[in-house]
Amino acid sequence: MTARLPWPLAYTVSGDDCAAPMPLGFGAPLAEAVRRLAELGYDGVEVQVRDTTARDAHALARTAETAGLTVLGIGTGPVAAQDRLTLTDPSPDVRRHALHRLLGAARLAGELGVPVTLGQTRGTFLPGLADTQRTWAERAVAQLAEEAAARGSRLLLEPQSRANTSLWHTPDEALAVIGSFDAPAGLVLDTHHLDAEGVDTVRAVAEHAPVTGCLQLAAPSTRGPLTLRDPRLPALLNALRTGGFTGWLTLEHTQDGDSPRAAARSWTALADAAAALS
Template sequence: MTRPLDTLPWPLAYTVSSDDCRTPMPLGFDAPLAEAARHLAELGYDGVEIQVRDVGAADAERLRAAVAPTGLRITALGTGPVTAQDGLSLTDPAPDVRRHALDRLLGAVRLAAALGVPVTLGQSRGTFLPGLAEPQRHWAEQAVRQLAAEADALGTRLLIEPQTRTNTSLWHTPDETLAFTATLDAPTGLALDTHHLESEGLDPVTAVTEYLPATGCVQLASDTGRGPLTVGDLRLPPLLRALREGGFTGWLTCEHVQEGDSARAAARSWTALRDAATTGLS
């Protein structure tokens, strides 16, 4: 097993797919959950962020059993497959599709609570259609209020990921996201993704510094092609330094395309972060 990443003061996770997904998500390790966790533990990762599709609290033991033998922790649940694999969103014009999407997301919230981890919300908030923007915004906002309230009632937290406008019509920047979450009665947070920040013209170091108090996790990818991280990435040392100086208490997740070989992609990102930590945190 590779020596632990002892120069990094936060848990380092990698995106994986739960076995309920039709196929592994392209931004995560391309293997069944237990196999992916084993490879990542051997590389020196601390945890996994699990993308789920159709699950509920009853599935908690199954996920624990798949990951526990490796010693990794489950850091969070992601909900991307709800939309990416089944086409469900909170803004679909069809009421039954919206209800199905909300039921799936509520199931993920309940599973996250059973596991004692947060749940992230990304593209499942949907895309507006011509002439329907206002009702679609209302549908999404009402659904997210329900998700946040359910998470809070169960003792966990919803993290909303600002995403580029090619993915969703809602909450592209941290400012837009926080303007909405300020209207919620339940506590929520941000999942900041370097790819989405850069796609919206935002500098990740500046964004992390400004929005750190609300940030639960930072998702990382290369600045070109959303690939694995590379040694010498000039963004990484100042990003890690900003997290340390700001007192960040969350976790980091490598979320990127696999470029054909997940084991090599994960190793590249692990090595790049260790190198950056040696430079940025020394």
């Protein structure tokens, strides 16, 4: 299927440092996950890490390569999801710890030569602290972008719904922040979060394809595996193609209790959509 697509296809997996598999990724240890995904025809993985740095790059790459896959990106969701560390926490120690973890992920990504992504770890506002917390987050994320660039990586900022974070919900809001950085950065677009914020997903993908490093996909409404003959999939693929997208696609969705079946369903749905473009 991916021979018909001009972009690599990845699946979300959890690094071995995670306390448990992330619920929007393959529900198995990393070595098993990459083996099963390779059997299904995926090209690579987007690895969610909790506390991993450059020293772990060789082992991580070897695990993926042994299965015939490539690490395409490093995600940082577990930093907040599993350890409740954010860049806007009222505690200075928590903020420093969160940034330390994110900088470690950026160094890992640089060693692997792939981007590092940032989502919910930027945090949420408390009453009366919004302006101060915004400043904390902007300064920290600018530092993260600079560290990523210095290490040969690139920060990709993900617009997320207000259910996840108080900051940067739309592509335009994320781009405004990126534009203030001294280091190059780009976007991750996630169909679930765009839908939740009432953003026209196909239009957003078409408009922002040149600055988007990754498109994360899930079924509308359910955030589950992709469904066969979903009419939006060919439209999204066409928007990527015409917009000049040069990144990768990631399946990031619930597993419905059976990751191999969920991954197979999404692969089949994208295969069908790609064939419709031929």
